[in-house]
Amino acid sequence: MTHGLQELLKAVLASPYTLPVIYGVVIVAVLPLVAGYVVLVERKVMADMQARLGPMRVGPHGLLQPIADAVKLLLKEDIIPEKADVWIFWLAPLVSVTAGMLALAPVGIGPAFQIARDINVGILFVAGISSLGIFGIVLGGWASNSHYSLMGALRSAAQLVSYETAAGMALVSGLLLGGSLQIRALVEEQAKQGVWFVALAPVAFFIYLVASIAETNRAPFDLPEAESELVAGYMTEYSGFRWSLYFLAEYANMMVVGSVATTIFLGGWLRPFAGVGGAAGTALDCLPGALLLGVAGYCLYRAPKQPVAVQKLVMVAVAGLCAALAAALLAPVFVAQALWMKPGIHGAFWFLLKVGGYIYLFMWLRFTLPRYRFDQLMRLGWYFLIPVSIVNVMGIGIALVLHWERGMHLALALGLTTLMTLAVAGVLVRAELKREEQLRQGAAGDAYAG
Amino acid sequence: MLDKVIFYFFAAIAVGSALLMITRRSAVHSAIFLTTTLLATAGIFLQLRAEFLFIVQIILYVGGIMVLFIFVIMLVNLDVAAQQIQYSRQKWVALALALALAGQVGAMLWRAGKLPGQGLLVRGVPAAESLPPNAEAVARSLFGPYMLSFEIASLLLLVAMIGAVVMAKKKV
Numbered sequence: 360m361t362h363g364l365q366e367l368l369k370a371v372l373a374s375p376y377t378l379p380v381i382y383g384v385v386i387v388a389v390l391p392l393v394a395g396y397v398v399l400v401e402r403k404v405m406a407d408m409q410a411r412l413g414p415m416r417v418g419p420h421g422l423l424q425p426i427a428d429a430v431k432l433l434l435k436e437d438i439i440p441e442k443a444d445v446w447i448f449w450l451a452p453l454v455s456v457t458a459g460m461l462a463l464a465p466v467g468i469g470p471a472f473q474i475a476r477d478i479n480v481g482i483l484f485v486a487g488i489s490s491l492g493i494f495g496i497v498l499g500g501w502a503s504n505s506h507y508s509l510m511g512a513l514r515s516a517a518q519l520v521s522y523e524t525a526a527g528m529a530l531v532s533g534l535l536l537g538g539s540l541q542i543r544a545l546v547e548e549q550a551k552q553g554v555w556f557v558a559l560a561p562v563a564f565f566i567y568l569v570a571s572i573a574e575t576n577r578a579p580f581d582l583p584e585a586e587s588e589l590v591a592g593y594m595t596e597y598s599g600f601r602w603s604l605y606f607l608a609e610y611a612n613m614m615v616v617g618s619v620a621t622t623i624f625l626g627g628w629l630r631p632f633a634g635v636g637g638a639a640g641t642a643l644d645c646l647p648g649a650l651l652l653g654v655a656g657y658c659l660y661r662a663p664k665q666p667v668a669v670q671k672l673v674m675v676a677v678a679g680l681c682a683a684l685a686a687a688l689l690a691p692v693f694v695a696q697a698l699w700m701k702p703g704i705h706g707a708f709w710f711l712l713k714v715g716g717y718i719y720l721f722m723w724l725r726f727t728l729p730r731y732r733f734d735q736l737m738r739l740g741w742y743f744l745i746p747v748s749i750v751n752v753m754g755i756g757i758a759l760v761l762h763w764e765r766g767m768h769l770a771l772a773l774g775l776t777t778l779m780t781l782a783v784a785g786v787l788v789r790a791e792l793k794r795e796e797q798l799r800q801g802a803a804g805d806a807y808a809g
Numbered sequence: 810m811l812d813k814v815i816f817y818f819f820a821a822i823a824v825g826s827a828l829l830m831i832t833r834r835s836a837v838h839s840a841i842f843l844t845t846t847l848l849a850t851a852g853i854f855l856q857l858r859a860e861f862l863f864i865v866q867i868i869l870y871v872g873g874i875m876v877l878f879i880f881v882i883m884l885v886n887l888d889v890a891a892q893q894i895q896y897s898r899q900k901w902v903a904l905a906l907a908l909a910l911a912g913q914v915g916a917m918l919w920r921a922g923k924l925p926g927q928g929l930l931v932r933g934v935p936a937a938e939s940l941p942p943n944a945e946a947v948a949r950s951l952f953g954p955y956m957l958s959f960e961i962a963s964l965l966l967l968v969a970m971i972g973a974v975v976m977a978k979k980k981v
Binding site: 444447478479480483484486487488490491493494497498501509512513516517519520523539540541 | 835837838841844860861863864865867868871872873875876877879880883884942943944
């Protein structure tokens with residue numbers, strides 16, 4: 360009996376499917392928690408930018424707020440409108456969440472942590488599957504049988520279709536530089552060339568940044584859920600658990616676009632200055648551990664100042680967690696036996712740090728810029744981003760041909776074509792400004808005529 | 810073995826949802842089942858190790874065309890459509906055509922069984938590592954032997970696009 364069990368265990372461990380399945384389960388299990396804490400960070404960032412404190416009550420500095428929120432959402436009543444299309448109403452949030460989570464499958468969180476390892480079209484898979492999430496939004500909006508929901512769904516569909524072209528073109532620029540669709544190959548190419556593609560194709564990165572904000576329905580492009588016009592857009596009729604699924608999908612999508620941008624433009628799991636070795640390299644390797652040790656120290660310093668005993672305890676626990684992570688990050692640098700763990704652990708750290716930075720950029724923009732009007736959004740997409748992105752792809756193609764066929768230095772060729780793209784963008788902006796000026800004058804003239 | 814299971818799984822979904830797509834009264838439900846059919850077909854492509862085709866099918870048909878379909882359907886008043894007669898008077902024509910198609914498929918299966926070395930079903934699927942990278946292979950054939958047809962197709966699409974713009978524009 361035990362013998363058979365051992366054999367079975369061995370077979371399971373040897374199977375090529377075991378590790379991916381474990382990774383998949385981990386991602387599905389951890390993602391809601393991570394999303395909850397991203398929400399907390401978002402509220403804290405917002406509070407900071409508005410000179411407030413943000414959530415402070417549940418746990419020290421509101422650290423347990425996401426758990427309280429999750430319990431609240433799970434216990435809330437799940438209301439289904441009387442005239443809703445019940446099946447689609449049930450299904451729609453699931454579609455969004457599934458698409459968001461599935462899209463994470465080929466994403467490489469560090470060289471060791473990747474579910475779908477050798478999928479040939481990795482980047483296309485992520486982009487394509489995550490765009491299926493729109494079905495959840497559109498169907499949910501339609502099935503609610505409510506005007507606000509339908510308007511939100513329509514806006515969302517129009518917005519996604521408009522901005523997907525620009526985002527795709529921006530990705531193509533990165534893929535041209537990397538010469539592959541495979542995520543691993545893209546990162547390795549950036550390691551080989553010794554430069555992140557954001558430095559080679561800054562315009563493409565900018566276009567992807569704008570388009571990905573629009574695709575994830577985030578402010579300033581959050582028109583599908585614009586609360587001042589549409590109550591809550593496509594989620595107006597949703598409540599409780601289903602509503603939180605939409606929220607989870609939104610945050611999963613943010614992580615997906617962050618991962619794509621990180622992989623293509625920000626060097627994936629590579630350390631900054633990945634080529635640098637020796638003493639400077641060791642110093643850079645120590646950076647993540649030192650950072651976390653600093654956080655742990657700060658937590659310990661703050662712990663005695665918490666008002667309640669439980670909060671003190673939680674603060675110390677957080678410090679312990681940070682210290683443990685720091686130990687895990689520092690051990691491979693100094694202990695020779697643990698060296699094999701270094702690429703995996705450090706890769707994951709840098710990757711998550713970059714994705715976190717990208718998401719922070721999202722929040723920063725959200726709390727800085729006012730919401731666009733819908734026609735402005737459409738004009739920005741069709742009259743500016745799409746033409747510029749097409750010119751950019753052409754420019755990068757030309758630069759690569761100049762580099763390969765004529766032997767021109769790559770940076771020089773790319774610099775020239777980037778200037779060309781910027782010139783085109785300048786012309787477009789000027790035309791747009793002129794049009795707005797004319798519109799304003801026309802409106803003023805009308806006012807006087809009336 | 811696993812390949813066969815995966816194939817029959819996706820094939821069953823594709824056929825089943827194709828049937829449901831035709832028989833549903835609500836156009837939105839039909840569109841959803843069309844989407845699942847397309848997704849299941851994409852799954853069969855993936856089982857055949859045609860990764861590029863798989864993802865292009867999803868991006869273009871599901872992520873692009875079906876979104877626009879549903880977009881349009883949502884704007885249509887479905888209550889009127891639901892009360893109209895669903896099947897027009899082409900029952901007998903349809904039956905004859907279906908029988909003809911069934912005969913064709915049957916004849917093909919019967920003849921394929923007689924050919925030496927080729928059974929009814931596809932040969933074993935090659936291992937993923939033995940195949941050239943998908944996207945590159947597609948690009949080579951598109952811009953190599955099929956250059957002319959590729960250009961013709963893109964020209965057609967361009968014409969259609971310009972036509973749509975002209976028709977949508979109020980005054981030139």
